[in-house]
Amino acid sequence: xxxxxxxxxxxxxxxxxxxxxxxxxxxxxxxxxxxxxxxxxxxxxxxxxxxxxxxxxxxxxxxxxxxxxxxxxxxxxxxxxxxxxxxxxxxxxxxxxxxxxxxxxxxxxxxxxxxxxxxxxxxxxxxxxxxxxxxxxxxxxxxxxxxxxxxxxxxxxxxxxxxxxxxxxxxxxxxxxxxxxxxxxxxxxxxxxxxxxxxxxxxxxxxxxxxxxxxxxxxxxxxxxxxxxxxxxxxxxxxxxxxxxxxxxxxxxxxxxxxxxxxxxxxxxxxxxxxxxxxxxxxxxxxxxxxxxxxxxxxxxxxxxxxxxxxxxxxxxxxxxxxxxxxxxxxxxxxxxxxxxxxxxxxxxxxxxxxxxxxxxxxxxxxxxxxxxxxxxxxxxxxxxxxxxxxxxxxxxxxxxxxxxxxxxxxxxxxxxxxxxxxxxxxxx
Amino acid sequence: xxxxxxxxxxxxxxxxxxxxxxxxxxxxxxxxxxxxxxxxxxxxxxxxxxxxxxxxxxxxxxxxxxxxxxxxxxxxxxxxxxxxxxxxxxxxxxxxxxxxxxxxxxxxxxxxxxxxxxxxxxxxxxxxxxxxxxxxxxxxxxxxxxxxxxxxxxxxxxxxxxxxxxxxxxxxxxxxxxxxxxxxxxxxxxxxxxxxxxxxxxxxxxxxxxxxxxxxxxxxxxxxxxxxxxxxxxxxxxxxxxxxxxxxxxxxxxxxxxxxxxxxxxxxxxxxxxxxxxxxxxxxxxxxxxxxxx
Numbered sequence: 001x002x003x004x005x006x007x008x009x010x011x012x013x014x015x016x017x018x019x020x021x022x023x024x025x026x027x028x029x030x031x032x033x034x035x036x037x038x039x040x041x042x043x044x045x046x047x048x049x050x051x052x053x054x055x056x057x058x059x060x061x062x063x064x065x066x067x068x069x070x071x072x073x074x075x076x077x078x079x080x081x082x083x084x085x086x087x088x089x090x091x092x093x094x095x096x097x098x099x100x101x102x103x104x105x106x107x108x109x110x111x112x113x114x115x116x117x118x119x120x121x122x123x124x125x126x127x128x129x130x131x132x133x134x135x136x137x138x139x140x141x142x143x144x145x146x147x148x149x150x151x152x153x154x155x156x157x158x159x160x161x162x163x164x165x166x167x168x169x170x171x172x173x174x175x176x177x178x179x180x181x182x183x184x185x186x187x188x189x190x191x192x193x194x195x196x197x198x199x200x201x202x203x204x205x206x207x208x209x210x211x212x213x214x215x216x217x218x219x220x221x222x223x224x225x226x227x228x229x230x231x232x233x234x235x236x237x238x239x240x241x242x243x244x245x246x247x248x249x250x251x252x253x254x255x256x257x258x259x260x261x262x263x264x265x266x267x268x269x270x271x272x273x274x275x276x277x278x279x280x281x282x283x284x285x286x287x288x289x290x291x292x293x294x295x296x297x298x299x300x301x302x303x304x305x306x307x308x309x310x311x312x313x314x315x316x317x318x319x320x321x322x323x324x325x326x327x328x329x330x331x332x333x334x335x336x337x338x339x340x341x342x343x344x345x346x347x348x349x350x351x352x353x354x355x356x357x358x359x360x361x362x363x364x365x366x367x368x369x370x371x372x373x374x375x376x377x378x379x380x381x382x383x384x385x386x387x388x389x390x391x392x393x394x395x396x397x398x399x400x401x402x403x404x405x406x407x408x409x410x411x412x413x414x415x416x417x418x419x420x421x422x423x424x425x426x427x428x429x
Numbered sequence: 430x431x432x433x434x435x436x437x438x439x440x441x442x443x444x445x446x447x448x449x450x451x452x453x454x455x456x457x458x459x460x461x462x463x464x465x466x467x468x469x470x471x472x473x474x475x476x477x478x479x480x481x482x483x484x485x486x487x488x489x490x491x492x493x494x495x496x497x498x499x500x501x502x503x504x505x506x507x508x509x510x511x512x513x514x515x516x517x518x519x520x521x522x523x524x525x526x527x528x529x530x531x532x533x534x535x536x537x538x539x540x541x542x543x544x545x546x547x548x549x550x551x552x553x554x555x556x557x558x559x560x561x562x563x564x565x566x567x568x569x570x571x572x573x574x575x576x577x578x579x580x581x582x583x584x585x586x587x588x589x590x591x592x593x594x595x596x597x598x599x600x601x602x603x604x605x606x607x608x609x610x611x612x613x614x615x616x617x618x619x620x621x622x623x624x625x626x627x628x629x630x631x632x633x634x635x636x637x638x639x640x641x642x643x644x645x646x647x648x649x650x651x652x653x654x655x656x657x658x659x660x661x662x663x664x665x666x667x668x669x670x671x672x673x674x675x676x677x678x679x680x681x682x683x684x685x686x687x688x689x690x691x692x693x694x695x696x697x698x699x700x701x702x703x704x705x706x707x708x709x710x711x712x713x714x715x716x717x718x719x720x721x722x723x
Binding site: 052053054099156182183184187188191192194195196198199203204206207208209210212213220222223224225226227228229230231232242245248249277278279280281282283284286290291292295296297298319320349351352354373374375377381386387388389390391392393394395396399400401402403404406407408 | 454459548549550551552553554555556557558561562564565566569570571572573574587589590591592593594595596597598599600601602603606611646647648650651652653654655656657659662667670672687688689690691692693694695696698699700701702703705706709711712
């Protein structure tokens with residue numbers, strides 16, 4: 001962000017009409033007397049553009065410097081304060097979920113909660129990742145980052161992660177642990193960790209689950225049967241989404257620390273005595289049509305612009321997408337009512353939503369408000385769905401879907417075998 | 430949902446299945462009854478072990494509503510191969526005692542190999558920790574979020590774990606184990622009045638040596654209060670000047686500034702679409718479609 005500097009010499013020359021260089025700095029007059037003796041006013045020359053991009057008229061006679069600022073500068077976020085903690089008095093460890101390998105909204109809320117706990121006590125917020133190459137810890141609010149990707153194998157291995165966390169516990173002895181209370185990942189790991197600490201005899205290790213607010217040094221956690229529990233801040237916290245505001249005003253250094261270098265060699269020795277209780281056998285192929293529409297990760301949705309319905313169903317099978325529909329397609333009888341997306345149907349949370357021939361009524365756009373990526377295929381470049389979309393393809397939907405099947409090697413003629421591949425898929429609830 | 434051979438092999442081999450049940454509340458009326466996830470756990474146990482499934486609950490036997498809750502589970506013992514009635518072991522304890530040592534002692538005594546339960550209780554703290562504490566104390570394995578049991582033999586059980594966005598993961602768990610059942614597991618059968626009346630509730634009260642009741646000391650200074658609605662998060666625009674704040678407040682939520690590609694032939698459009706989906710890892714690179722990683 002560049003600082004606007006005032007040139008005092010130019011200011012003086014502008015004020016003094018008798019200055020020899022006055023004409024260089026003076027702005028064109030906005031009012032003058034014409035040769036006929038009539039007073040003329042040029043409204044465009046009146047006033048000046050202020051620092052925020054708005055025209056300002058100062059009738060006091062003081063000069064307003066005309067310096068139109070760029071749009072990007074005007075809307076830029078205010079600069080974050082850099083915070084460096086060199087010698088922390090302790091640690092607050094955050095174990096983010098990292099869905100899709102990056103910090104999610106829930107993770108940023110966890111860091112916000114940890115900052116609330118840490119600020120004013122000279123504690124460092126330390127993030128633990130089981131994935132390498134994750135970025136954004138500086139802005140999320142982590143002072144330190146411990147990368148345990150080397151010690152833990154890919155896939156679901158709660159025992160290995162638990163022993164890695166126990167090694168961190170031994171090395172750092174953090175004041176608090178913050179987990180995401182989301183089953184089956186963060187909530188599972190946090191509960192395993194709390195149970196292990198409790199079994200070791202730590203009196204205060206019983207975790208506080210479903211924490212949703214931190215107030216005056218006490219936490220509110222949601223219990224069963226419409227009750228809340230107000231209690232002191234537990235050592236292990238399992239926090240719900242939106243438990244705190246994410247960090248927005250400060251920037252932290254996210255310094256990598258290597259626990260093995262600090263003399264804690266126990267990191268690599270991951271308890272060979274413990275038997276592998278749970279073994280990951282990999283993902284199961286789920287029939288996308290069996291996933292509830294509200295949870296489906298990838299939806300191919302059709303509207304009035306689709307006329308070749310067989311081709312559309314085939315394209316959904318080829319892409320492995322769940323089928324959705326606009327209200328028009330349902331009312332016309334091409335799709336069942338349970339497939340309708342929008343305010344009168346289902347609110348979907350897909351990470352990718354492909355709208356074919358849907359112009360984007362307000363009710364439909366409400367239904368897809370939580371989708372991360374929207375692709376529109378439509379003939380009309382001016383429709384609302386194109387404005388909402390991250391990628392808009394102005395083309396005929398039927399032809400594009402046929403071409404997609406062609407390019408993926410499964411054109412509609414060879415329809416027979418695609419049905420058989422579905423037989424092996426497991427039906428989801 | 431297919432239960433391919435869950436019943437067949439387990440009837441020959443020795444798998445002692447136990448369901449850990451708790452009292453529930455109807456989400457709207459607050460009426461006592463089955464807890465929703467525990468009922469699914471009992472259903473899963475009935476599919477696995479039939480009428481051999483035994484139920485256990487640790488609670489206050491003086492509670493008038495407890496019998497109503499527990500009969501909801503006993504009423505599920507119908508439609509099975511044998512017409513035996515269900516039995517439930519009630520481990521009496523006070524409200525301020527810890528249930529985990531009692532349950533652990535009972536599980537050790539009965540020699541249970543598979544312990545099914547819901548993920549969280551609907552009454553009390555509802556922390557979902559009981560299964561983990563039990564597994565830790567007994568040295569068992571634990572898996573949470575289980576949607577279905579695929580296969581079960583003498584050493585291990587293969588289950589499907591529910592992941593976000595409707596995905597599934599296959600896990601192999603060594604026996605003995607604790608399995609926490611997710612709410613997407615198969616819906617429980619209705620509770621019938623006759624089996625509920627015929628089912629027996631046995632009180633087991635010699636588990637721990639007398640005078641060794643474990644008080645739960647962690648929760649003495651907790652304050653319980655009726656649940657407040659969580660405040661909605663406001664969209665706060667952090668900006669130093671009023672113009673940006675006004676623009677953000679008055680802005681319509683459209684026009685996110687996506688990429689618009691015009692004048693495309695269908696083949697070009699298909700190419701762009703496939704490239705985008707591959708770049709975002711929605712479909713696999715090989716052209717064979719797959720579910721995205723979550």
